Amino acid sequence: MKIPPSEEQELGVCCADFYNHPVVVKLLDGIFHPGGLALSNLMAEKMDLNSSSRVLDIACGDGMTGTYIAKKFSCHVAGIDAGENMINIAKQRAQQMRVSDSTQFKIGFAGAIPFPDEHFTAAYSECAVCTFQAKDKAVLETARVLDARGILGINDVVIKNHDDIDDELKGIIGRVACIAGALSSDGYVQLFDQGGFSHRETSNHTDLLEQMVDKAHRRAQMGSGIEEALSETANTDDILRMIGLIKDEISSENLGYEMFIFQKSR
Numbered sequence: 077m078k079i080p081p082s083e084e085q086e087l088g089v090c091c092a093d094f095y096n097h098p099v100v101v102k103l104l105d106g107i108f109h110p111g112g113l114a115l116s117n118l119m120a121e122k123m124d125l126n127s128s129s130r131v132l133d134i135a136c137g138d139g140m141t142g143t144y145i146a147k148k149f150s151c152h153v154a155g156i157d158a159g160e161n162m163i164n165i166a167k168q169r170a171q172q173m174r175v176s177d178s179t180q181f182k183i184g185f186a187g188a189i190p191f192p193d194e195h196f197t198a199a200y201s202e203c204a205v206c207t208f209q210a211k212d213k214a215v216l217e218t219a220r221v222l223d224a225r226g227i228l229g230i231n232d233v234v235i236k237n238h239d240d241i242d243d244e245l246k247g248i249i250g251r252v253a254c255i256a257g258a259l260s261s262d263g264y265v266q267l268f269d270q271g272g273f274s275h276r277e278t279s280n281h282t283d284l285l286e287q288m289v290d291k292a293h294r295r296a297q298m299g300s301g302i303e304e305a306l307s308e309t310a311n312t313d314d315i316l317r318m319i320g321l322i323k324d325e326i327s328s329e330n331l332g333y334e335m336f337i338f339q340k341s342r
């Protein structure tokens with residue numbers, strides 16, 4: 077008997093399909109989180125990663141950060157993601173970067189992490205907790221696979237007031253595009269605190285979100301070869317309107333991007 081996918085699986089796969097879509101890849105220039113590897117590196121340094129770290133990348137996407145961290149810190153990195161295509165690209169990337177021996181990428185969901193208890197010394201998730209359907213389950217799973225005093229880094233979209241966002245951003249596109257499911261800054265701290273983590277620090281990186289959205293806007297305005305990848309259900313005007321709504325949220329300071337460092341405390 078085939079077991080039907082859970083809501084988490086359905087939303088996770090939908091999110092992976094969104095980021096794999098040629099239009100989204102072109103608009104984001106293949107970089108799925110604000111700040112690219114420079115911000116990932118800052119997070120890794122704040123997490124004190126080193127060659128003895130065993131690291132988990134939760135919702136690793138196409139492995140851009142995981143392969144970079146494995147190489148830069150000479151450590152072991154495992155990445156899980158809902159998208160099969162993402163995992164295939166991550167494996168190819170690991171080969172190209174010659175880190176196949178120190179990385180492992182597999183399909184997996186944040187709410188049921190396919191690794192044993194206390195397997196990792198550190199974990200991180202970039203621009204992804206905002207997309208998780210069952211955030212509290214994901215946090216408990218993260219705590220389970222981290223060893224005592226394990227370090228956790230989260231880079232994510234923050235939203236001050238959900239009621240203020242445009243209805244269009246509250247739908248499925250807003251959900252997979254990291255807006256509708258984002259928490260407030262205090263909301264993330266509370267979520268991880270309840271899941272057994274103590275909060276070490278928060279830093280604000282909204283300027284990098286703004287740069288990413290501005291770049292996507294410019295690329296959409298220029299066409300950037302997206303026309304041939306557009307379907308009957310979306311055109312450049314729809315995309316520009318959606319990006320415009322996101323830009324408005326950022327300028328009104330309702331939407332931002334923050335880095336959180338936590339440590340497992342129980």
Ligand SMILES: C[S@@+](CC[C@H](N)C(=O)[O-])C[C@H]1O[C@@H](n2cnc3c(N)ncnc32)[C@H](O)[C@@H]1O
Pocket residue numbers: 084085087088089091092093095107108109134135136137138140141156157158159162184185186187201202203204207208209254
């Ligand atoms: C915005 S992308 C970020 C990817 C990657 N972390 C990065 O920064 O490049 C969000 C990712 O979350 C993954 N995702 C969403 N829900 C998930 C879940 N419940 N479990 C695992 N992966 C999930 C999607 O497949 C997608 O790759």
